[in-house]
Amino acid sequence: MKTMKTTSFFLVAVAVVLGSACSSSTSTTGTTGSSTSGSTVTNDASSGMTSGSSTSPGTSGSGSMNTSSVGTSSSVSGTGVSSGSMNVSGSTASSAPVGGTGAADINAFAATFASMDDPTFLMTAASSNMLEIQLGQMATQQSANADVKKYGQMMKDHHTKATQELKTVATPLNVTLPTALMPVHQALADKVAGKTGKAFDEAYMDAMETAHRLDIAMFEAKSKQASTPSVKALAMKTLPMLNSHQKMADEVEKKVD
DSSP: OHHHHHHHHHHHHHHHHHHHHHHHHHHHHHHHHHHHHOOBOSGGGGOBOOTTSOOOTTOBOOSSOOOOOOOEEOTTTSSEEOOSOOOOSSOOOTTOOOOOOSHHHHHHHHTTGGGOOHHHHHHHHHHHHHHHHHHHHHHHHHOOOHHHHHHHHHHHHHHHHHHHHHHHHHGGGTOOOOSSOOHHHHHHHHHHTTOOHHHHHHHHHHHHHHHHHHHHHHHHHHHHHOSSHHHHHHHHHHHHHHHHHHHHHHHHHHHHO
């Protein structure tokens, strides 16, 4: 009788172990499938350039944005990392991945500024202008804070004018500016979308601080090493405005926190 009880207990224990193993296998498979399908990219946002321009390391031809995703797992933000080329012209494909939101992704994007060619700079600046205008419009409509609304209106006005000036430089160089946000800028917009009240004000001003830090670094780099005189002149002319925007963003952000 004692032997039978021991055997029965052993069989039950084996069944429990096998059941746990099956459950673990299923969970692992699901997790793997999930991580493989992820595709968040910041580097791709800055690697596009138009045809006919001189190539820089890490950049590729022209055409519409076309990113091919490889589902490798990221150890930085826990999201998938997409690798592949991005060719940017006047529009971005709806299937393009949204840029990463982690600090490491932003830093990787900023690291491309030193080697960024003139066409890519113009397209990235145009995307940043669109971000400022779109979020500025949201601020004027959704914020109840007078300082935030005023800042948003200024972003709309200044970056609309900046876009026009950008076009006068891009057109003679046969650079087609994008009509949709690049992934890194879309990621910033996504952080603000859906927020209301104080949460919106904080998210909006945080996005403005980040966007202008990136802009200033990019414009400073291009003001020192542009290959085209008109691009260098544009960068130098725009920098004082960007620095002013950054300073004001810091001041307003402190008020809404």
